[in-house]
Amino acid sequence: MKVLALLSGGKDSCYSIYKATQHGHDVVAAAHIAPRAEVLEEDSFMFQSAGSALVQQIADCMRIPLYVARFDGTEGAIAKNTELAYRATPGDEVEVLFELVRCVVQKHHTDIEGILSGAILSDYQRLRVESICDRLNLRSYAYLWRRSQRELLQEMISNGIHAIIVKVACMGLGPEVLGQDLALVQPLLHDLEEKYGVHVCGEGGEYETLVLDMPLFKEKIVPDSMRVTILSEDRFAPVAVCVVETYHLEVKTHGACSIPAFVPPRIFAPESDLQHERSPTRGTRGTMEKRRSSIASRPARAPVSISFDETSGWGRAYCVGKEVSVAGDLDISRMAAAQLKQIVETLESVMKEVGCNLLRDVFYCQLYLKDMTNFGAINAAYKDVFAACDHAPTRTCIQIPMPESTFVELEILFGKCIRKSVMHVKSLSEWAPPCIGPYSQASELCGSIFLCGMIALEPYTAQVPATLSAARQCQICLQHIQRTLDALKSDFSHVLVLTIFIDEFVAGRIGDIRQIVESTSESKILQDMIIVSALPANAMIEIQAVARPMGTDEELSPKYVSERLSSCWIRATESSMFGYGILDFTIEDIDAKGTDAVILVASQYLDGRGVRTPMVLRAYICSQYVLAFETSIRLETLKGRDLLASITVIESLQMSDPAVAIKLHLGWCGPARPDARNQDCDLKDTAHSRPNSLPQTL
Secondary structure, rough: EEEEOOOOOOHHHHOOOHHHHHHEEEEEEEEEEOOOOOOOOOOOOOOOOOOOHHHHHHHHOOOOOOEEEEEOOOOOOOOOOOOOOOOOOOOHHHHHHHHHHHHHHHOOOOOOOOOOOOOOOOHHHHHHHHHHHHHHHOOEOOOOOOOHHHHHHHHHOOOEEEEEEEEEEEEOOOOHHHEHHHHHHHHHHHHHHHHHHHOOOOOOOOOOEEEEEOOOOOEEEEEEEEEEEEOOOOOOOOEEEEEEEEEEEOOOOOOOOOOOOOOOHHHHHOOOOOOOOOOOOOOHHHHHHHHHHHHHHHOOOOEEEEOOOOOEEEEEEEEEEOOOOOOOOOOOOHHHHHHHHHHHHHHHHHHHHOOOOOOHHEEEEEEEOOHHHHHHHHHHHHHHHHOOOOOOOOEEEEOOOOOOOOOOOOHHHHHHHEEEEEEEEOOOOOOOOOOOOOOEEEEEEEEEEOOOOOOOOOOOOOOOOOOOOOHHHHHHHHHHHHHHHOOOOOOOOOHEEEEEEHHHHHHHHHHHHHHHHHOOOOOOOEEEEEEEEHHHHOOEEEEEEEEEEOOOOOHOOOOOEEEEEHHHEEEEEEEEOEEEEEEEEEHHHHHOOHHHHHHHHHHHHHHOOOOOOOOEEEEEEEEHHHHHHHHHHHHHHHOOOOOOOOEEEEEOOOOOOOEEEEEEEEEEEEEOOOOEOOOOOOOOOOOOOOOOOEEEOO
C-alpha cells in the first residue's frame, strides 16, 4: 500500500517509516508542518518542530518528496478544539495538517491509501490523525502505538536510528545533553525513568530528537556547528533547544541498507495440520440443519422490548428486524441493511419515550445476524448510524438462526445521561486490533469496563489468519483483551465476566479452549461458552469481557459464587455495585419442572439482590425449548409479573454442555452516583418513565 508519512525529523516519525517499510508499504511522500519563520518551534500538543530546519534534508536522504505547510499570522499554532475526541474546527492547528494532506492525496499522489504517524502514547495526536483519515477516506498506521518504551528505544538504536537530542524540558536532562547521540543518553533516560517516572521515549515532552542517519538514508547528515538556546531558566527543569547551523552530507559507502521484512510474533505463526479443525462432531451437522429449518419456519418475534429503571439510570432494549421492501431486485444484503436502519429508528423512538438518547446513552451493542455474508452491508448501515457518535459504543457480533423474514436483531445496553469514556483506536499497529468501524474497543462507566467482542485479528493487517487453530485464536483473543485492559489501567485479575462465542464447527475444541481461558488468570473468572453459527471474518472464537478498573474500593470487589439451587446451577460474580449471574438449567431440570421454573428462579434470584431492572437479560436456549419458554414469559406478563418480559431470547442449535437446555445471563449495576451523570441532562424529568419492562409492538 502507498502511504504518506507525517515527518517531524525526530526518531519516532523516522522509525515509523522504517516499520512501514518492514510491513511492505511504500512510503511515497512525506508531510511536515513547519513553525513560523521567526520562531524556533511552535508551542503545540500536536506538532513537534524542534528539528524542522533539517526535515527537507531528511526527506532528500530517503528520496521521498516532502510537502510542507507553515503556520501563518502572529499566533502560530492554535488548538481551538482541545477535546480528546476531535471534530473539524475552523482555525484549529489540525486543519492546517488536514489541508496539507488533502492537497497531497488529491493533487499530487492520488494513489495514497493511508497516513503513517509516529504516535506512541498520545491519544490526543492519534485521534486527530485518525480524524483526518476518516474525512479523507484513508487508513491510519501507527506501528509504534503503545509499544514498551524501553524496548522500543533499544530497538530503534539497534536498527540503526542515529539521532541527537535537540530539545530538553525535563528534570535531570540539562542543556549539556543537547547535541549528544541518543544512544549515549539512553542510560541516563533509564535512570530518570526509575527516579522520576520519565518516559524514556520522551512521550511526556521530556526531550526531542533529530535523526542524522538511518538505514533508509542514502547519505547521512553531519553537523558542522550547533547553537544552544535556553528558552526557560527553570531551576529544576530548564527548557533548551539546539539548532544545527551548518552541516554537510556524507555519502554512505553502500547507500541505503535493505530493511528485513517484518516477522510476525510467535503467537501468529502459521500452524500445520488444520484440515480437521472445523469438523462438527459425528451426527451433529444433520441435527443442526433440522433445527435451523424449524427455526426459519417460525413467525418473527415481537419487534421491540425495552426495560428501564429511572432510579438507577440503567436500561436495555432488544429489537428484531421486520420484513421490509427494497426497491429494485431482491437483494438479501440490502434488505438486511434496511432492517438494521429500521431497528435503529425503532430504538430511537422507544428510548425517547423514557427520556433517553440513542447516540448519547448507549454504551454496548450486541448485533445478531442471520447470515454473516451480509456483514459488509449491515456494517455499512451501522456505520451510518453511529458515525456521528463521539463515544461509539462497544460491540459484539455473532450469527444465530432466525425466522425466515428476519435478518438482523440488535440488543443495546444504555445508561441515561451517565458519563462514559471510550477507547477507540482505529490505527493499524503492532499493539492490538483496530476498531476501524464505529465501535470502540472499550466503554468505561461507573466502575465497569465493557470490552468489544475480540476476534483473532492481526493488529497490523486487521485480518484473521487462516492458518491458526481454534486454541491459538483463543490465546490471541485473550492477549488482545489483556493489552486493552493494560491501556485502561486494569488487568485479568479485574475481569468480572468472559463470554466466549465458539463457531459451531469447532465445538469439539471446547475442552482445549476452556483450559486456555482458565490458565490465563490466577483469580477465578466467571465465564460461559456459547456455540454460534458463525463469527465475523470467519473467526472461530470471539470473546467479550466485562472488567473493572484497578483501584476499585475493596468493599466493591466482587466475590465468585458457584452453587446448586433447586432447579439449576448458578455461577455468579457479585459485589454491592455490580453483579453477573449465569443460571444453567439442565434438560433434566426442564423436563421435570418445565420452563416456568426458569422464570421463578430468575425472579427470586433478582429479587433477593434487590434488582428491579437487570442491565443484562439474555437467554441462550436449545431450540426445542424456545416456544415453551416464550409461553411461560407471556403468562407471567399477563399476571402482571413482567420482570423478564424484555428478555433477549437466542436460539442455539447446540449447547456447549449437551446436558444444559437453557443458559440465563443476568447482569446489573448499582445506581449511578450523581457525579457520574452528565451535567446537561435533566434527571428530574420522569414524565416519560415506564413500568419496569414492557414489550412494545410498533
